[in-house]
Amino acid sequence: MSYLELHDIHKAYYLNKEKFPVLKGIDLNFDLGEFVSILGESGGGKSTLMNIIGGLDRKFSGSVVIDHKPLNYKDEKSLDAYRRETIGYIYQAYNLIGHLTVLDNVLISLDMTTLSRQQRNDRAHDLLKRVGLDDQSTKYPNQLSGGQKQRVAIARALASDPKVIIADEPTGALDAENTQAVLKILDEIAAEGRLVITVTHSQTVANAGTRIVHLEDGHIGKDETIRQPYPKQDVKYLQPQKLPAIVSYKTAFKHFKFNFWRNSLIIIGTAIGLFAVLLFTGLGNGISGYITNQVNALANPQVITVSAHQKTRSPSGGSPTSGAPSGGPSSTSTKQKSITDPQITKLKSVNHVTKVEKNYSLSGVTVKLDNKTTTLTSMSNWTSSVTDNTVKYGSKPKANEVIIDKSTAKKLVPSGWKKAIGKTVNFTYQTTNKSHKTVSVPFSAKVSGISDSSSSVSMGSKDYVSTSTLVSAMNKKNVPTSVTSLSVSIDKLNNVKSTTSAVNKLTINGTRVFTAVSINSMIDTVQTFIHLASNILAGIAGIALIVSALMIIVTMFMSVSARTKEIGILRAIGESKTDIRRLFISESLIIGGLSAVLAVVISYGVSALANVLLRNLANYNFVQIGLENVVIVFILAIIISLLASFLPARRAASLNPIDALSSD
Numbered sequence: 001m002s003y004l005e006l007h008d009i010h011k012a013y014y015l016n017k018e019k020f021p022v023l024k025g026i027d028l029n030f031d032l033g034e035f036v037s038i039l040g041e042s043g044g045g046k047s048t049l050m051n052i053i054g055g056l057d058r059k060f061s062g063s064v065v066i067d068h069k070p071l072n073y074k075d076e077k078s079l080d081a082y083r084r085e086t087i088g089y090i091y092q093a094y095n096l097i098g099h100l101t102v103l104d105n106v107l108i109s110l111d112m113t114t115l116s117r118q119q120r121n122d123r124a125h126d127l128l129k130r131v132g133l134d135d136q137s138t139k140y141p142n143q144l145s146g147g148q149k150q151r152v153a154i155a156r157a158l159a160s161d162p163k164v165i166i167a168d169e170p171t172g173a174l175d176a177e178n179t180q181a182v183l184k185i186l187d188e189i190a191a192e193g194r195l196v197i198t199v200t201h202s203q204t205v206a207n208a209g210t211r212i213v214h215l216e217d218g219h220i221g222k223d224e225t226i227r228q229p230y231p232k233q234d235v236k237y238l239q240p241q242k243l244p245a246i247v248s249y250k251t252a253f254k255h256f257k258f259n260f261w262r263n264s265l266i267i268i269g270t271a272i273g274l275f276a277v278l279l280f281t282g283l284g285n286g287i288s289g290y291i292t293n294q295v296n297a298l299a300n301p302q303v304i305t306v307s308a309h310q311k312t313r314s315p316s317g318g319s320p321t322s323g324a325p326s327g328g329p330s331s332t333s334t335k336q337k338s339i340t341d342p343q344i345t346k347l348k349s350v351n352h353v354t355k356v357e358k359n360y361s362l363s364g365v366t367v368k369l370d371n372k373t374t375t376l377t378s379m380s381n382w383t384s385s386v387t388d389n390t391v392k393y394g395s396k397p398k399a400n401e402v403i404i405d406k407s408t409a410k411k412l413v414p415s416g417w418k419k420a421i422g423k424t425v426n427f428t429y430q431t432t433n434k435s436h437k438t439v440s441v442p443f444s445a446k447v448s449g450i451s452d453s454s455s456s457v458s459m460g461s462k463d464y465v466s467t468s469t470l471v472s473a474m475n476k477k478n479v480p481t482s483v484t485s486l487s488v489s490i491d492k493l494n495n496v497k498s499t500t501s502a503v504n505k506l507t508i509n510g511t512r513v514f515t516a517v518s519i520n521s522m523i524d525t526v527q528t529f530i531h532l533a534s535n536i537l538a539g540i541a542g543i544a545l546i547v548s549a550l551m552i553i554v555t556m557f558m559s560v561s562a563r564t565k566e567i568g569i570l571r572a573i574g575e576s577k578t579d580i581r582r583l584f585i586s587e588s589l590i591i592g593g594l595s596a597v598l599a600v601v602i603s604y605g606v607s608a609l610a611n612v613l614l615r616n617l618a619n620y621n622f623v624q625i626g627l628e629n630v631v632i633v634f635i636l637a638i639i640i641s642l643l644a645s646f647l648p649a650r651r652a653a654s655l656n657p658i659d660a661l662s663s664d
């Protein structure tokens with residue numbers, strides 16, 4: 001039995017359903033050590049036969065038996081393995097990969113062996129030395145002569161140590177001298193105990209072999225042995241393996257580098273879209289953080305405001321349950337129900353509540369210092385809900401002390417507002433006493449500190465008197481000290497949410513008592529809107545990403561059509577559909593990944609600049625790009641590049657290797 005056997009091979013091409021038979025029953029046997037030339041006229045079917053022997057063509061009838069085993073032409077994977085392990089191809093048109101160096105062109109075959117990286121490199125250099133080209137290893141194919149290209153192709157065909165070398169018109173494009181050089185190498189290959197099958201229509205070339213087979217009108221004509229074949233050799237061949245994924249990534253990167261400028265433009269385009277997304281989300285983070293800070297500076301987040309629960313449907317008029325006088329001292333909302341002492345006791349018993357303070361809000365307060373007088377639109381008592389950093393100068397008020405706003409201080413001491421600290425100021429306001437008579441309530445207090453309403457977002461001036469001073473003044477004038485709102489302190493920030501809802505759920509005689517509001521819930525609401533707005537902006541910016549995705553799709557399709565021949569070559573040396581798909585997907589991923597890197601770099605640069613420029617607005621970083629935003633942008637980039645590469649990669653993988661090889 002021979003090493004390679006062809007049994008009754010029939011092959012026809014169809015054009016518009018018309019059948020063109022090319023091979024009409026071929027039976028041939030080949031052995032290792034033979035250098036067989038298949039001689040025939042142009043168009044006689046020589047290449048067609050080679051494609052069948054080489055495992056590239058699957059549409060024929062008959063069988064090919066290799067090393068006693070019939071080839072399974074139905075199974076694409078076993079054909080890939082056959083090409084990878086057994087066949088080395090040499091073409092008339094060289095078919096080198098243009099964007100790879102001479103060395104890399106040889107290495108692509110070696111990557112499908114189990115040799116180590118160093119061994120692969122050494123073998124590639126040895127093969128190039130053998131064909132006289134080791135000094136050209138860093139050149140690209142377009143920098144070589146025709147003869148040199150063909151020698152690189154021979155080195156590549158030998159790289160994976162195949163038992164069968166198929167050479168389709170290997171000297172067709174060469175001059176006499178190069179033809180002789182190539183034929184000599186092919187003869188040496190046969191002498192190593194390999195089977196060399198060459199296709200030619202030149203008698204001179206055919207004479208260089210050990211046997212000539214004539215192909216005539218789709219049949220085997222004369223089959224003549226012109227000299228003894230070389231003896232079979234008991235050598236150990238290299239161990240083949242599937243292409244490791246890393247090689248596809250590396251090849252993709254090499255192609256990416258080869259088209260660096262075109263790819264750079266696409267990366268910039270994609271990066272702009274990603275940058276816009278990052279910037280808007282960063283801006284959303286910054287603004288919501290700024291508002292949180294501002295609100296927290298105004299009010300202590302660990303203190304919730306509690307008022308008596310109002311039945312929303314009750315229009316005006318008295319409440320059916322409460323007999324307490326309505327409103328605190330000149331309360332702004334007179335319709336609000338007062339909170340009773342038993343209710344306060346109940347509130348104090350709630351878990352995590354550490355302190356309950358009454359909120360008094362005075363309006364129309366006249367302030368007098370020496371001969372200067374002014375009126376405050378509002379004034380409150382100092383409670384835990386007011387944060388300490390409200391006091392910009394001096395200290396917070398103790399008993400018989402008051403904090404006045406900078407605007408108030410300026411009116412009282414025009415010569416220097418800071419001098420107001422330490423001075424005793426007289427206050428008076430009008431309200432109704434327990435007998436429903438209008439009375440003036442006077443009190444005096446020493447200014448312990450000054451607040452500044454202009455330095456933050458706040459409504460009206462910020463004047464606060466110590467609670468004990470105010471309450472004793474009210475008591476003196478027989479003014480009711482009941483209130484409509486309380487400041488309730490909670491032990492830990494973490495408990496604020498749960499305690500707020502616990503207070504809201506409190507009932508007395510089955511009726512809800514309180515309405516509690518935490519500053520956090522207000523911040524949450526504001527933040528929800530800010531994030532919504534910034535996400536909408538980021539979403540709009542995301543439209544740019546659709547354009548980027550389209551750009552990547554177009555580039556990938558261009559890449560597939562420009563690299564059709566390369567795809568054919570890679571398939572011919574044994575790469576599978578999966579390898580080809582991975583090649584294109586990885587190139588797209590490289591583009592996507594680098595776009596994300598560029599976008600992140602630009603975003604951090606622009607946000608640093610924007611934050612410096614916005615410093616004079618407030619001492620705060622308004623653009624805050626967090627790690628999670630960066631991660632999202634990378635995920636986005638990966639999704640876009642995967643989606644964009646899906647169709648082109650599928651198309652590349654589904655190309656017929658023979659059609660791909662014959663493309664220009």
Ligand SMILES: Nc1ncnc2c1ncn2[C@@H]1O[C@H](COP(=O)(O)OP(=O)(O)OP(=O)(O)O)[C@@H](O)[C@H]1O
Nearest residue numbers: 013014022040041042043044045046047048049201
């Ligand atoms: N894909 C195809 N579709 C239709 N016809 C084809 C196809 N490929 C080859 N043929 C035809 O089949 C015949 C054999 O072609 P083939 O390339 O095998 O010949 P060849 O002997 O190698 O020719 P040459 O020496 O010129 O390279 C030719 O007539 C050719 O036109």
